[in-house]
Amino acid sequence: MRAWLLRRVAAGIAIVFAAVSLTFVAIHLAPGQPFLPPDERPMAPEVVARLRRNYGLDRPLPEQYLRYFVQLARGELGESFSQRRPVAQAIADAVPNTLLLTTTALAIDFTLGILIGLFQAARARRRSDVALANVTLFFYSLPTFWLALVLQLVFALWLGWFPTGGVTESALYGSLPLLGRLADRLRHLVLPALTLGLVGAGGTARFQRAALLEALGHEYVRTARAKGLAERAVLVRHAWRDALLPVISLAGVALPFLLTGAVLIETVFSWPGLGKLAADAISARDYPLVLATTLLATCAVVAGSFIADVLTAVADPRVRLTA
Amino acid sequence: MVFAATGEPTTLLPAVTTAAIERDVFDQIFLKLAEIGRDGGTFGDSGFTPELARSWEWTDPLTLTFHLDPRARWQDGPPVTAADVAFTFDAYTDSAVGSDDRTTLIEHIASVTASDSLTVVFKFRDRYPEMFYDATYHMRILPAHLLRDVPRATWQTAAFGRAPVGAGPYRFVSWTPGQSIELAADSTYFLGRPHLRRLIWRVAGNLNNAVTMVLAGEADAVEVLVTPANIAKAKADTALAIYPYAGSTYTFVRFNLRANGDRSKPHPVLADPQTRRALVLAADRPQMVQAVFGGYAKVPPGPMPQVWSWLWKTKLTPTPPDSTAAARLIHGRHLSFHLAVPSTSPTRVQYAQLLQEQYRRLGIELVIDQVDNPTLQQLLESGKFDATLESFVTDPTPSSSVPALWGRGGPTNYGQYSNEKFDALVRTASSSATQEAAQTAWEAAFAALAQDPPGIMLYALDNFAAVNRRVTDVHIQPDSWWGLVRTWRIPPNQLTERDRAGR
Amino acid sequence: MTAATLFALTVVIVGTGALVSWCRRHRWGDAGRRFFRHPSAIWGLVVLVFLATVALCAPLLTPYPPYEQILALQDHPPTWLHPLGTDFFGRDVWSRLAYGARVSLGVGTLGMLVAVTLGGLVGAAAGYFRGWTDAVLMRCVDVGLSIPRIFLVLGAIALWGKLGVGALILLLGLTGWFATSRIVRSDVMSVRERPYTDAVRALGARPWWIIVRHVLPNSAAALIVSAALGIGNMMLLEAGLSFLGAGIQPPNPSWGNMIADGRDQLGTAPWATLFPGLAIAFAVMALNATGDALRDALDPKTRER
Numbered sequence A: 001m002r003a004w005l006l007r008r009v010a011a012g013i014a015i016v017f018a019a020v021s022l023t024f025v026a027i028h029l030a031p032g033q034p035f036l037p038p039d040e041r042p043m044a045p046e047v048v049a050r051l052r053r054n055y056g057l058d059r060p061l062p063e064q065y066l067r068y069f070v071q072l073a074r075g076e077l078g079e080s081f082s083q084r085r086p087v088a089q090a091i092a093d094a095v096p097n098t099l100l101l102t103t104t105a106l107a108i109d110f111t112l113g114i115l116i117g118l119f120q121a122a123r124a125r126r127r128s129d130v131a132l133a134n135v136t137l138f139f140y141s142l143p144t145f146w147l148a149l150v151l152q153l154v155f156a157l158w159l160g161w162f163p164t165g166g167v168t169e170s171a172l173y174g175s176l177p178l179l180g181r182l183a184d185r186l187r188h189l190v191l192p193a194l195t196l197g198l199v200g201a202g203g204t205a206r207f208q209r210a211a212l213l214e215a216l217g218h219e220y221v222r223t224a225r226a227k228g229l230a231e232r233a234v235l236v237r238h239a240w241r242d243a244l245l246p247v248i249s250l251a252g253v254a255l256p257f258l259l260t261g262a263v264l265i266e267t268v269f270s271w272p273g274l275g276k277l278a279a280d281a282i283s284a285r286d287y288p289l290v291l292a293t294t295l296l297a298t299c300a301v302v303a304g305s306f307i308a309d310v311l312t313a314v315a316d317p318r319v320r321l322t323a
Numbered sequence B: 001m002v003f004a005a006t007g008e009p010t011t012l013l014p015a016v017t018t019a020a021i022e023r024d025v026f027d028q029i030f031l032k033l034a035e036i037g038r039d040g041g042t043f044g045d046s047g048f049t050p051e052l053a054r055s056w057e058w059t060d061p062l063t064l065t066f067h068l069d070p071r072a073r074w075q076d077g078p079p080v081t082a083a084d085v086a087f088t089f090d091a092y093t094d095s096a097v098g099s100d101d102r103t104t105l106i107e108h109i110a111s112v113t114a115s116d117s118l119t120v121v122f123k124f125r126d127r128y129p130e131m132f133y134d135a136t137y138h139m140r141i142l143p144a145h146l147l148r149d150v151p152r153a154t155w156q157t158a159a160f161g162r163a164p165v166g167a168g169p170y171r172f173v174s175w176t177p178g179q180s181i182e183l184a185a186d187s188t189y190f191l192g193r194p195h196l197r198r199l200i201w202r203v204a205g206n207l208n209n210a211v212t213m214v215l216a217g218e219a220d221a222v223e224v225l226v227t228p229a230n231i232a233k234a235k236a237d238t239a240l241a242i243y244p245y246a247g248s249t250y251t252f253v254r255f256n257l258r259a260n261g262d263r264s265k266p267h268p269v270l271a272d273p274q275t276r277r278a279l280v281l282a283a284d285r286p287q288m289v290q291a292v293f294g295g296y297a298k299v300p301p302g303p304m305p306q307v308w309s310w311l312w313k314t315k316l317t318p319t320p321p322d323s324t325a326a327a328r329l330i331h332g333r334h335l336s337f338h339l340a341v342p343s344t345s346p347t348r349v350q351y352a353q354l355l356q357e358q359y360r361r362l363g364i365e366l367v368i369d370q371v372d373n374p375t376l377q378q379l380l381e382s383g384k385f386d387a388t389l390e391s392f393v394t395d396p397t398p399s400s401s402v403p404a405l406w407g408r409g410g411p412t413n414y415g416q417y418s419n420e421k422f423d424a425l426v427r428t429a430s431s432s433a434t435q436e437a438a439q440t441a442w443e444a445a446f447a448a449l450a451q452d453p454p455g456i457m458l459y460a461l462d463n464f465a466a467v468n469r470r471v472t473d474v475h476i477q478p479d480s481w482w483g484l485v486r487t488w489r490i491p492p493n494q495l496t497e498r499d500r501a502g503r
Numbered sequence C: 001m002t003a004a005t006l007f008a009l010t011v012v013i014v015g016t017g018a019l020v021s022w023c024r025r026h027r028w029g030d031a032g033r034r035f036f037r038h039p040s041a042i043w044g045l046v047v048l049v050f051l052a053t054v055a056l057c058a059p060l061l062t063p064y065p066p067y068e069q070i071l072a073l074q075d076h077p078p079t080w081l082h083p084l085g086t087d088f089f090g091r092d093v094w095s096r097l098a099y100g101a102r103v104s105l106g107v108g109t110l111g112m113l114v115a116v117t118l119g120g121l122v123g124a125a126a127g128y129f130r131g132w133t134d135a136v137l138m139r140c141v142d143v144g145l146s147i148p149r150i151f152l153v154l155g156a157i158a159l160w161g162k163l164g165v166g167a168l169i170l171l172l173g174l175t176g177w178f179a180t181s182r183i184v185r186s187d188v189m190s191v192r193e194r195p196y197t198d199a200v201r202a203l204g205a206r207p208w209w210i211i212v213r214h215v216l217p218n219s220a221a222a223l224i225v226s227a228a229l230g231i232g233n234m235m236l237l238e239a240g241l242s243f244l245g246a247g248i249q250p251p252n253p254s255w256g257n258m259i260a261d262g263r264d265q266l267g268t269a270p271w272a273t274l275f276p277g278l279a280i281a282f283a284v285m286a287l288n289a290t291g292d293a294l295r296d297a298l299d300p301k302t303r304e305r
Helices: A002-029 A045-054 A061-073 A087-122 A127-141 A144-158 A178-216 A219-226 A231-260 A263-268 A274-283 A287-315 B020-029 B082-092 B102-108 B131-137 B152-157 B207-215 B228-236 B273-282 B285-293 B309-313 B323-330 B346-360 B373-382 B398-406 B420-430 B435-451 C003-025 C030-036 C039-056 C093-129 C131-146 C149-160 C165-174 C178-192 C195-202 C207-243 C255-263 C271-298
Strands: B002-005 B053-060 B063-068 B109-116 B119-124 B170-176 B180-185 B198-203 B240-255 B262-266 B336-342 B365-371 B387-393 B455-468
Touching (some): A087 A127, B020 B180, B020 B198, B207 B228, B273 B323, B285 B455, B336 B346, B336 B373, B346 B387, C093 C165, C093 C255, C093 C271, C149 C165, C178 C207, C207 C255
Antiparallel strands (some): B170 B180
């Protein structure tokens, strides 16, 4: 067990290192340089040259590379070019927003998905199952940014039930009581989380249904039925535990994706999260910020798959952890 | 009072940036010596209103003396002194700080000294009509006592830029990154406390989100509407009032007269002035303006935005489109070139598509390359482009931006355009003593430009700001959109819950 | 819509229906029977054949060229002449949808082809040769899977400034092969141990020949299913990129850049954004349904009760 743990951790570090190195080379080779003011009035060449010198960008690439990793080893992420403040602060401001959005979306995704999958498996092949199968397939196939636009159009612009974007109603937020603040945050959370959650739920439901139907075909289920257990008891008590495993592994894969796959949603709803931060950083050639977000995202992916593996091993004693 | 901002500032330290988003905010916090008049005139000192300087005089033709208002105080207590002004000039002209105005200031002003705590002396190198404008327009006076010890090389990222302290009508309260910036009215402001107690900029990310915010009532004002759809929506909204004002931007296609990627050779297609004239004639600019802006923009006769309103009174008109003449000039050759367009501007992408189709009908092949801003800047600087579609935000005076963009050797003349006749006329126009003389000279200069076009001047925007009706006394200053916010009011019977919060 | 194009469209729809129902009745063997047991797969096939035909025969089915701007009819709602309305430039939405099918389906399919080929070869090499080859290749796959795909693509686009269609296909393919390689690798590893592989090796066949001729066909099922499902992902990715302005350039229509073009007019002319979005949704739906049915048909291990 310990050997496996050590090997995984070592592999994880190696992967993160490789990913960040790749990104480093790629972003430095990209055309265009970082110091551009927002409304396109070009900066004087002397100013640009001085900024490049300040940030050490005029040194040869291998030297910059080494410096970056030495700096990283000391725990410093550097300063953002486009935000003019430490990268750690920029990320610290963005991560809670993304986490809020994605955990809510994941909650919607898995709750809805598992319930629908369960319902479908219980009524396999009947009309409700077929109808739901088409609905889940439809949502699963939608482009997320398109759904976001449609939801924004219908619920924010036409009906006015929810705000069009942002995290809070900044002007009012400071003076609201605690309950009011909570309500305000919730109102702003609904549309973006719903967009992500609905599309995800479509996929999860399909997955859960398939896993359940497979589990229902196993020997022990036949035994349970032969024992005279009601169908629902068979489903929930026996088959479901089996079928939950693949869904857990799905969660392991889903988490990192949601950390960064919300770029398009964050753009449509002006949600100041990590995805938008990363996309903006790439187009602004903000090297330290790009590298830091890649580092974070890659760590999340590695951690996510690690956790999924551990959970699967814990839940199913048949699975042995091998390298 | 909530503003919907299309982007987010990076820093609020005036010396390191002149971007509109940042000026919107820091112009409420910082003051200049004198503010430009409502008509935007830059000749002499007519129309300028006193701010930090209570009065001024010309002690000799090259020396300008300002007397500061003794009531002026920094928001953290100490009074504003002439030493602050001298310090500000020193900072603005220091290459370590990297101000955009450095070259202009150094070129004309030899020194700025404090002769006593309330008297500042500006010494100029030469006489020209816009001396007063240069002395006052560019610099926002900075607090020496707070910035003296901050190393100049770190000003770009200084913490002061995230929590600025000025002498103006509003003081900084808070900045929630990615979301909002809040300012509060300074009750001790020496020129009278502003009526609006709180100013909040909400970051919307892009124009459409900002307009949506205002239409939904989540914000009270947005500074530009741009598209006719937005204008129509805003006009239809009974809660909003529309304020038209002259825009400071103009958009153009820039031709590269040198070969793509090789400055030593002329461009195979675009070096020939006849070809360029043909391209201008083939572009049906009035039709494009109608299609994209519904008429809420004008085709400029030269590289000029609408804010230079005195220039639009000339007899000069833009070259009318003439596809037959264009076809004749092309002689049946198959022309083909690339147009680099920034992907962040939907309007310019639309314009590119319209232009592409118009050219296709004449057998000219225009290939559109959508690139992001840093790439575009790199293409321009390295000369690796055929044509680009750019927008330019100008100063209130043509004498700075026109030679920079189109004059020989100008720092932003990336297309390597060179026209001696034009350069000479520009020099005359920049040194004209009166507005009438300048007008005539600029007219001649732009006429020379039309014969040998460096690009296609596509449009100069009519700007519209949408402000909630409950706000009265609204005046928009063209060069600094929210510059006069301190004079706006909301009558007490119109205050909403949001306005009352935080009092 | 002119009478001629309406007639052509009807012919295509009827033809598609006829083709699919003939396929259904034909004897394709065991796998085919299992495939056609799924009604969703049949509908999926209909949609795919229809879209493919529209894409191939676009000039015959569209009354207007996709780039033609009729500025007098900007943002016009659907009428007889323009059954799906016009966009901001007065271009017929149906015509652009049809030509856009070429781009979206084409880029998706070709991208997936590149990904499947690369994934198949890498996975096969890793599974067959084992040892160092396997370790190195799989580490690369791990790194590739760790960086979020949209970052990879955005970063690559930043790297090259502007991409042509070919480069875009290559890019999508080069960033999408990682999962396929893992699947193929495990398949190959199981086949490798079989006696007949030993026999062929003993006969002196060279490794690559063994891989291509004997081992890979075994993974054909996994590859085909992976491809069918992957095309949908590629299409969504291309749409997202075009939406951000980084994908297909104007005036070439792609379903993604049609949504981007129409975004600003969402309130006033929703049809310009609605129809391309629905087109993507239905295409991806069809691909997913067909892929699922294929998985059931070709892979005897995952039989559903």
